[in-house]
Amino acid sequence: MNNLEQINIKPVEIVDCLKKEVSLKDIYKKILYQRIIERTARERGITVTPEEIQAESDRFRAENRLEKAADTLAWLEDSMISPEEWEAGIRDRLLAKKLSQALFEKEAEKSFIENRVDFERILLYQIIVPYEKVARELFYQIEEQEISFYEAARLYDIDERRRLRCGYEGKILRSTLKPDIAAIVTRGNVGEVTGPIQSEQGYHLFLVEEFIPAELTPERRQSLIAKLFKEWLEKEVIYFIHNQGEQPDSTKNDGIIRPD
Template sequence: MKDFSQPLIEASEIIELLRQELQLKPFCQKLLQKKVIDKAARERGLSVTPEEIQTEGDKLRREKRLEKAADTIAWLAEQMISVEDLEAGICERILSQKLAEHLFAKDVEKIFVQSKLQFDQIILYQIIVANIQLAQEIFYQIQEGEISFFDAAHFYDIDEHRRHLCGCEGKVYRWSLKPDIAVAVFSAQPGEVIRPIETERGYHLCMVEKFLPAELTPERYQEILHNLFNEWLGSEVNHLLYTSKV
């Protein structure tokens, strides 16, 4: 694919389009984040080796199914970047991960223990309807065995997508639920249908299929690590902006 960025597109035109699309601020934020990461990594003696870049590059090629060198060259041309651009991006991502580990790896387990309840999950089914009379009628019909929870969700839920899934919300964190609903569902027994609970969305009838107690899995470790890192990064960017105005 032809690289049309030059001479058809000038840098000033890219900036102008970013302004028009309201994307200039997010783009500048990313640039400032890069400056903060690079500076913090230098101060702590963190660096990335060619071998690490090669390993991540090989992983990317496998993910993109770029089996031959010609495939990689064609993909790079399509993305309008060079090998050097690709390696620089990989280096920045590795450096960011290394800095996050250096700063916060020791805090992840402590944060997990302190907030363990918030990381509990359930497999949740729910029905949301618009009025209390219908919600109570559905609840009693389910209790009497006149209709199953799944059929009721399919017929009555106000959300079309959830109707197709017969009320299935899938895995849900405790922290993502309204407090009243969280207390009710995490106190219930699997398969128990909970009486209607009102929120601004309507009246909820909930049923827990399974409880999933929190574990510090590799995925959750990375989630907590990146949350801590992103909070720090945001604070450092704000500090950089403030000091530049003084």
């Protein structure tokens, strides 16, 4: 038995701790999320089979090197949950995923198309220096091929990490750049230095090595589904609270609204 389980901790102490940690509201919301998921899945005939739970538990065990049953039982004991409670948690997560896909798979594709430009990526290099005069001098030296952009970044950038990477920032989503910087960077051509641009950090020079078109990958699709699902759940919780009184009560009708 887990040693912690031998300590007599009362439920009121747990609630008091959650309040002190300002975490109680998050727990309430998670409980409401699950009620909403359960009811909506039931209305749509969405279920999770024992085979799906088994497959997911096998995947988790393999991923966490819990090949032996004894290893899994030891992990469960250390986590203070029973095998039945673990399987119930797996079932809840699979149900939420199934429901999210049923509700928002088509909406995710629509959202991607409408916001395609935000998912374009840029293979970007950057130099930031503290003074405009230095930035302009570097710009002209790079243009005249007196020094390469990468060498200038290694020698003059204010950030040690970027100096070590010769200015390499990586494959950046266009949406993560500030609008004014994104506009200037995307107007330039591949291999062309742009700037200097002033910000609170200093004066920036940019070099684009590649513009990468937006692509609806399986990972991005799932990310969009998860985002839309979370937004929907938030709206459902607000509706629930406004129509059910001050405190959630499992004996009351859920009163859940549905997406079109």
